[in-house]
Amino acid sequence: MNELDDRLSALERPENQGEPLDRQGFFLLAGLTLVLPAALLLVGLVFPA
Amino acid sequence: MSSQQNSSAIVEGSLPLLPGQRTWGPLALFGNSASAAVATWCFITGGYIAYWLPAGRGSIAITAGTLLGLFIMMLAAVPASSRYGIEAVRSTRPQFGVRGSNFALVLVLLIMAGWNAVLTIFLGRAAASALITMNVLPEAQRAAAEIGFGILGCLVVFILLRKGPDTLRNIGPVIAVSVIALSAVIMIILVTNVGLETIFAARPLEPYPSERLNYALVTELGIAGAVAWWPYVGGLTRFSKSTRGSILPVVLGLGVTMSLVIIIGLFASLAVPESGGDPTAFLIEVGGPVFGVVALGFIVLANIGTTMIGVYVCALALKQVPSIDRKVSWKGSTAISILPVLAILVFFAGPFMDNYGTFLAFAGVTLGPICGVQIADYYFIRKQHLDVRALFTEDRGGTYWYFGGVNPAGFIGAAAGVATYLLILDPVHFTARPGFEYMTATIPATIAAGASYWLAMRLIPGLWTRSAPQSQRLPVA
Numbered sequence: 001m002n003e004l005d006d007r008l009s010a011l012e013r014p015e016n017q018g019e020p021l022d023r024q025g026f027f028l029l030a031g032l033t034l035v036l037p038a039a040l041l042l043v044g045l046v047f048p049a
Numbered sequence: 050m051s052s053q054q055n056s057s058a059i060v061e062g063s064l065p066l067l068p069g070q071r072t073w074g075p076l077a078l079f080g081n082s083a084s085a086a087v088a089t090w091c092f093i094t095g096g097y098i099a100y101w102l103p104a105g106r107g108s109i110a111i112t113a114g115t116l117l118g119l120f121i122m123m124l125a126a127v128p129a130s131s132r133y134g135i136e137a138v139r140s141t142r143p144q145f146g147v148r149g150s151n152f153a154l155v156l157v158l159l160i161m162a163g164w165n166a167v168l169t170i171f172l173g174r175a176a177a178s179a180l181i182t183m184n185v186l187p188e189a190q191r192a193a194a195e196i197g198f199g200i201l202g203c204l205v206v207f208i209l210l211r212k213g214p215d216t217l218r219n220i221g222p223v224i225a226v227s228v229i230a231l232s233a234v235i236m237i238i239l240v241t242n243v244g245l246e247t248i249f250a251a252r253p254l255e256p257y258p259s260e261r262l263n264y265a266l267v268t269e270l271g272i273a274g275a276v277a278w279w280p281y282v283g284g285l286t287r288f289s290k291s292t293r294g295s296i297l298p299v300v301l302g303l304g305v306t307m308s309l310v311i312i313i314g315l316f317a318s319l320a321v322p323e324s325g326g327d328p329t330a331f332l333i334e335v336g337g338p339v340f341g342v343v344a345l346g347f348i349v350l351a352n353i354g355t356t357m358i359g360v361y362v363c364a365l366a367l368k369q370v371p372s373i374d375r376k377v378s379w380k381g382s383t384a385i386s387i388l389p390v391l392a393i394l395v396f397f398a399g400p401f402m403d404n405y406g407t408f409l410a411f412a413g414v415t416l417g418p419i420c421g422v423q424i425a426d427y428y429f430i431r432k433q434h435l436d437v438r439a440l441f442t443e444d445r446g447g448t449y450w451y452f453g454g455v456n457p458a459g460f461i462g463a464a465a466g467v468a469t470y471l472l473i474l475d476p477v478h479f480t481a482r483p484g485f486e487y488m489t490a491t492i493p494a495t496i497a498a499g500a501s502y503w504l505a506m507r508l509i510p511g512l513w514t515r516s517a518p519q520s521q522r523l524p525v526a
Contacts, residue, residue, distance in 0.1 A: 004441060007064055011133060011437045016068055018132040018291055020433040021124075025293035032300045033120035037113035044109035044264065 063374045066134030066287055073218055073288035075298045080222025082302025084354035085281050087228045087310045089171040095314020096326025097270060100254045101263040107315045110264050112308040114271020119304050121495050122276045125420035127295050129427060130287040133437050137283025138366045142440050144426045147447065148454030153419065154366055157280045160412050161363040165356050166393035170402060172352035173199030175329055176345060182333040183341040199394040203387050206357045211380045217361060224354035229306060231347040236313050239328055242335050243320040251319035261486040266479060269489040273413035276420060276491055278303055284362040360386045371443065410476035417491040418466020421498030422459055429503055458505035458512055466498025
């Protein structure tokens with residue numbers, strides 16, 4: 001339990017937490033997995049069947 | 050015990066990881082994502098696509114669908130894992146409650162046991178078929194060989210995993226590079242022998258009359274397939290130091306690599322319809338034992354790589370149960386995770402694979418709504434801040450205790466998502482209702498789950514005030 005307490009105490013300090021998803025990260029994710037596939041789907045619609 | 054073993058044992062408990070223990074760089078994360086994504090089932094998915102779409106549109110729709118699914122899944126799974134070093138099941142406590150998160154645990158254990166069984170059955174069948182086609186084994190020994198190779202696969206996974214995640218970090222990228230190289234070789238052999246023009250001219254095998262419906266079905270297959278990686282990605286990205294740093298390796302590893310291998314299955318199925326997407330027999334026919342060895346190498350590496358990560362995620366989920374975490378070692382937890390896989394492999398492989406479609410549907414229908422609930426909770430209610438101590442507290446007064454350890458809003462949200470999905474698409478028979486071809490099923494199910502969760506959190510007395518970040522809480526009179 002001491003090990004868990006130590007870790008939780010450490011993780012409660014912001015410097016020990018990983019970064020949150022910031023604006024740049026969100027735009028990277030959205031660009032790769034939202035904008036790109038949307039564009040692909042549009043290309044697919046005009047792709048000869 | 051050596052210091053390395055000590056560190057591994059600590060990392061493999063239920064405990065959150067501190068920054069110094071999050072040692073995976075982009076290569077390890079990419080390697081393990083790719084290693085998890087690529088397995089024989091990619092060929093089977095490619096085989097499904099060939100029923101509905103030709104090569105060009107099929108390749109586009111499955112790639113786009115997979116990427117869209119990654120958006121939902123990564124938004125839900127990655128930030129909490131990367132920020133607090135926790136795995137997927139633990140990250141559901143804020144949404145479902147301390148006791149309610151056992152729902153996610155049971156779901157993950159069932160889905161992972163199912164996936165691992167599917168993979169080992171595929172491994173056994175494909176390896177036996179390859180050796181029989183190469184005349185190394187007689188046909189009479191097929192059944193025994195299928196079970197034997199499956200058991201051997203489980204044994205290899207246990208040996209690799211028994212010491213903890215260091216194996217994943219070291220072996221994942223090697224398996225990924227090998228599998229990608231072998232995939233490229235298989236694609237080249239296929240295209241060289243059949244011809245790209247023939248593949249692109251081939252008609253889909255049994256398309257529906259509506260072009261849009263065929264297109265949407267394949268897109269949905271990609272979305273649901275990517276969302277099903279939720280437990281895997283939560284377990285892997287907790288080793289990464291940054292959310293942003295996790296994005297590109299996971300998108301490339303899961304999205305791009307998986308799509309490429311599924312496309313091989315699509316091409317194989319269009320070129321040789323009786324293959325069902327699996328190019329193994331075709332490769333051996335055109336290239337003899339040399340190509341057979343290539344195919345066999347792919348089958349063994351790809352399926353063992355995915356099973357290894359699947360068993361790891363399952364063992365990690367088991368360790369989230371305090372009583373199991375106290376009493377069972379990491380090695381024991383790994384063994385327990387493999388046992389149901391062995392039971393299915395030896396006793397129920399036939400009936401299990403007969404219901405493979407239902408199993409896939411179960412995974413697809415449930416995980417999208419869970420992602421929706423998590424996204425609504427993490428971004429719109431908690432603003433990316435979790436009470437990390439409460440995640441590991443079983444006390445009745447903890448932040449995530451709610452009502453008797455259960456957050457009803459989580460279950461309302463998940464139920465709304467599942468109902469929405471089933472209203473739009475029958476996932477067992479792929480019978481779609483009007484509107485499916487414009488919005489798919491997983492996307493509206495995810496949105497419905499998230500919106501219902503948010504509403505339930507606002508409307509059920511007591512939930513919002515204890516969950517919103519300090520700055521948004523209403524002053525207590």
